[in-house]
Amino acid sequence: MNHGLFRWKAISALGATLLVLAVLWAVFGDWxxxxxxxQVGSEVLGAEVDVASLHINATRTAxxxxxxxxxNPFDATQNLIEAKTIIFRVEPLPLLDKKVxxxxxxxxxxxxxxxxxxxxxxxxxxxxxxxxxxxxxxAWVQAAKAPLLSLTPIDTIKSLVLExxxxxxxxxxxxxTARADSVKGAFQQNIGALRLQALSDSTQALTKRLAAxxxxxxxxxxxxxxxxxxxxxxxxxxxxxxxxxxxERDARAGVALLAAGVQSVDSARLVDYDFAKGLLKxxxxxxxxxxxxxxxxxSIARFEQAIYWARMxxxxxxxxxxxxxxxxxxxxxxxxxxxxxxxxxxxxxxLLRLGExxxxxxxxxATSAFAATVTGVTTQPALYGRPATFKATGxxxxxxxxxxxxxxxxxxxxxxIHDSVHARLAxxxxxxxxxxxxPFAVAPGHGxxxxxxxxxxxxxxxxxxxxxxxxxWALDSAMAKPLNTLEGAVWAVxxxxxxxxxxxxxxxSLRSPRLAVRSSIDQAIAERLRAVLGExxxxxxxxARAAVDKLVADKVEPLTRQVAGVTSxxxxxxxxxxxxxxxxxxQLQTEIKRLAGxxxxxxxxxxxxx
Amino acid sequence: xxxxxxxxxSLVKTLHSxxxxxxxxxxxxxxxxxxxxxxxxxxxxxxxxxxxxxNVSFGAALLxxxxxxxxxxxxxPLADRMGRALLxxxxxxPLWTTVAHLPIVPYTNFNNSVTLGSFVMWxxxxxxxxxxxxxxxxxxxxxxxxxIRQSRWYQALAASQLYNVYRWFRPE
Numbered sequence: 056m057n058h059g060l061f062r063w064k065a066i067s068a069l070g071a072t073l074l075v076l077a078v079l080w081a082v083f084g085d086w087x088x089x090x091x092x093x094q095v096g097s098e099v100l101g102a103e104v105d106v107a108s109l110h111i112n113a114t115r116t117a118x119x120x121x122x123x124x125x126x127n128p129f130d131a132t133q134n135l136i137e138a139k140t141i142i143f144r145v146e147p148l149p150l151l152d153k154k155v156x157x158x159x160x161x162x163x164x165x166x167x168x169x170x171x172x173x174x175x176x177x178x179x180x181x182x183x184x185x186x187x188x189x190x191x192x193x194a195w196v197q198a199a200k201a202p203l204l205s206l207t208p209i210d211t212i213k214s215l216v217l218e219x220x221x222x223x224x225x226x227x228x229x230x231x232t233a234r235a236d237s238v239k240g241a242f243q244q245n246i247g248a249l250r251l252q253a254l255s256d257s258t259q260a261l262t263k264r265l266a267a268x269x270x271x272x273x274x275x276x277x278x279x280x281x282x283x284x285x286x287x288x289x290x291x292x293x294x295x296x297x298x299x300x301x302x303e304r305d306a307r308a309g310v311a312l313l314a315a316g317v318q319s320v321d322s323a324r325l326v327d328y329d330f331a332k333g334l335l336k337x338x339x340x341x342x343x344x345x346x347x348x349x350x351x352x353x354s355i356a357r358f359e360q361a362i363y364w365a366r367m368x369x370x371x372x373x374x375x376x377x378x379x380x381x382x383x384x385x386x387x388x389x390x391x392x393x394x395x396x397x398x399x400x401x402x403x404x405x406l407l408r409l410g411e412x413x414x415x416x417x418x419x420x421a422t423s424a425f426a427a428t429v430t431g432v433t434t435q436p437a438l439y440g441r442p443a444t445f446k447a448t449g450x451x452x453x454x455x456x457x458x459x460x461x462x463x464x465x466x467x468x469x470x471x472i473h474d475s476v477h478a479r480l481a482x483x484x485x486x487x488x489x490x491x492x493x494p495f496a497v498a499p500g501h502g503x504x505x506x507x508x509x510x511x512x513x514x515x516x517x518x519x520x521x522x523x524x525x526x527x528w529a530l531d532s533a534m535a536k537p538l539n540t541l542e543g544a545v546w547a548v549x550x551x552x553x554x555x556x557x558x559x560x561x562x563x564s565l566r567s568p569r570l571a572v573r574s575s576i577d578q579a580i581a582e583r584l585r586a587v588l589g590e591x592x593x594x595x596x597x598x599a600r601a602a603v604d605k606l607v608a609d610k611v612e613p614l615t616r617q618v619a620g621v622t623s624x625x626x627x628x629x630x631x632x633x634x635x636x637x638x639x640x641x642q643l644q645t646e647i648k649r650l651a652g653x654x655x656x657x658x659x660x661x662x663x664x665x
Numbered sequence: 666x667x668x669x670x671x672x673x674x675s676l677v678k679t680l681h682s683x684x685x686x687x688x689x690x691x692x693x694x695x696x697x698x699x700x701x702x703x704x705x706x707x708x709x710x711x712x713x714x715x716x717x718x719x720n721v722s723f724g725a726a727l728l729x730x731x732x733x734x735x736x737x738x739x740x741x742p743l744a745d746r747m748g749r750a751l752l753x754x755x756x757x758x759p760l761w762t763t764v765a766h767l768p769i770v771p772y773t774n775f776n777n778s779v780t781l782g783s784f785v786m787w788x789x790x791x792x793x794x795x796x797x798x799x800x801x802x803x804x805x806x807x808x809x810x811x812x813i814r815q816s817r818w819y820q821a822l823a824a825s826q827l828y829n830v831y832r833w834f835r836p837e
Binding site: 059060061062065066068069072151152153380383384386387388389390391392393394395396397398401 | 703705714717718719720737738741744745748749752753758761762764765766767768769771772774776777778779780782
């Protein structure tokens with residue numbers, strides 16, 4: 056029995072085990088890394104990532120990837136990116152520190168938005184960042200959605216039933232009634248607290264007493280005392296006037312609030328008219344609403360994707376050097392949190408110094424027609440100290456000459472993130488757009504699409520435009536019934552138009568931006584609808600107004616009277632009190648003059664203000 | 666059921682092996698690390714090599730690995746909390762920053778809360794585990810060991826092919 060510390064003969068067994076592991080790595084290493092890229096990439100992007108082949112060239116410290124496909128997280132039937140070959144040249148020494156520094160990446164045969172052979176699997180696990188961002192995006196899409204352009208003929212609208220609890224006017228009336236009661240109650244309580252009647256009674260008594268005295272019979276001391284009493288009375292009146300002035304300020308502020316409340320009731324009634332009109336499903340004939348209804352969804356889709364990728368960059372490329380925890384690796388065991396302890400002047404965990412890409416667009420088959428460069432892509436921009444940049448240019452010649460100019464930067468080097476992207480694609484075949492809720496679609500043909508997005512300190516500004524002169528409008532081939540009057544009117548406008556210009560603008564915070572959409576056809580459709588509907592629209596609108604008025608009129612009128620009553624009450628009581636105090640003061644001053652006549656020969660004691 | 670039987674078989678064989686209680690206990694303490702902590706890490710590779718090279722019970726290590734794996738899953742939330750507390754401690758931040766920038770060391774994945782927490786738990790419990798296992802083996806051999814060794818089913822087990830394979834790795 057050997058009780059030594061080492062089991063020497065097991066060295067050969069350990070060596071054999073390590074050899075087996077090395078052979079397994081040689082056989083399955085590429086496959087394992089390929090699977091890891093597919094799994095981690097899919098989890099991070101929230102979309103299926105497929106790699107056809109991968110080879111690790113250990114001698115050249117390079118990774119060669121073939122047939123990369125990244126599905127579009129917004130459309131499972133599409134690939135966002137397809138790349139024929141990608142070669143990463145990795146610096147060997149940083150690998151010892153578990154850092155991946157890609158000196159150069161060459162990416163060839165890149166294509167965008169291609170159709171997948173089979174739909175992509177969903178990879179957005181509920182707790183993943185991708186899933187959270189999609190949920191945020193969905194919420195924004197719901198909030199940004201404009202009402203559809205309804206072209207239901209008005210003569211099909213039979214009745215309108217309004218639920219009082221849905222009316223903003225009644226809620227505003229209820230609030231204002233309570234406020235009017237409150238203002239009135241507070242005023243009456245405050246003016247009562249001034250005890251003006253008691254002051255009036257005591258002052259009148261004093262005036263009466265002074266009036267009954269004869270200055271000559273009072274003597275010096277008596278005259279001085281009477282004058283002092285009179286002046287004290289005037290001081291009390293002055294103080295009462297000051298308190299009334301304060302009360303008047305408060306009361307006037309209350310009255311102003313009530314007046315604003317009356318206006319808010321009027322505004323609420325306009326909201327209710329709109330609400331009632333909405334229930335009637337009247338066609339929107341205002342040009343801005345038409346633009347949002349027709350091209351809102353396609354604009355939202357563009358910006359939703361831009362916001363999704365911007366938020367993704369914000370999550371995975373955090374600014375600053377503070378230890379930032381992130382979800383641990385995907386495994387059977389609990390993932391936990393992984394912390395990064397950055398140190399200045401060291402390499403980041405991942406850095407792509409330079410990427411060179413060649414790609415094709417649209418029907419272009421020459422893969423080298425377009426070229427792009429990417430620099431400084433890193434997971435720790437604060438360490439790298441420079442923003443990530445990308446630039447792509449290229450053009451083709453021929454009947455439908457294509458040109459692309461794309462540029463942008465992601466500056467996450469400081470706490471205040473600044474990202475900007477500008478892309479202009481001219482001569483590209485624009486995708487067909489179905490008009491939501493309507494039996495029409497437009498094939499824009501070849502045209503120009505331009506997009507600018509800028510994120511600065513959490514504030515987003517973006518603009519997407521689409522211009523074409525080859526628009527071809529088509530009726531929905533699956534349409535079950537013929538066009539109604541309104542649809543026919545809109546179709547009459549559309550079918551002759553070949554020029555189409557759509558502009559969508561987004562602004563506000565990155566988490567809840569606002570969207571505005573307009574197009575070159577909004578005005579024409581609006582005018583045509585107004586011309587066709589004319590009288591019917593006015594009738595339907597007055598029906599909606601009457602339905603609202605019927606429910607709210609008997610509540611609004613008494614309220615208006617109540618508010619007017621409170622205002623009158625305040626005016627009357629304040630006015631009466633001030634007049635009464637003025638009269639009392641006048642009487643006392645008269646008495647002072649009378650008493651001071653003979654007494655003015657003497658030096659009167661100086662009165663201290665009370 | 667088959668897995669359970671194999672575990673039982675392995676347990677009995679280990680307890681009746683020629684290894685000393687200390688060798689068996691050391692094997693179990695080292696093997697527990699493989700089960701208690703997430704497997705793929707540099708330190709587990711080192712522990713695996715130690716199990717090969719040190720004169721400890723290989724069977725006991727494999728047995729402990731198998732037994733500790735479900736325990737590892739169970740204590741992961743606790744390990745996660747402990748790891749977070751250590752990694753988020755401002756006093757330890759300079760240490761983690763230094764460790765994170767040493768060559769090779771980042772492959773230990775000590776910057777992961779579960780890996781660090783579970784490794785620290787194993788490191789703390791390793792010595793008590795060793796003494797606990799050693800005491801148990803001593804007591805077992807002094808009480809039940811001989812009775813079981815004479816039993817018919819143990820004789821059948823010892824004659825099986827599996828046992829022969831196991832003997833290759835028993836302590837010398």
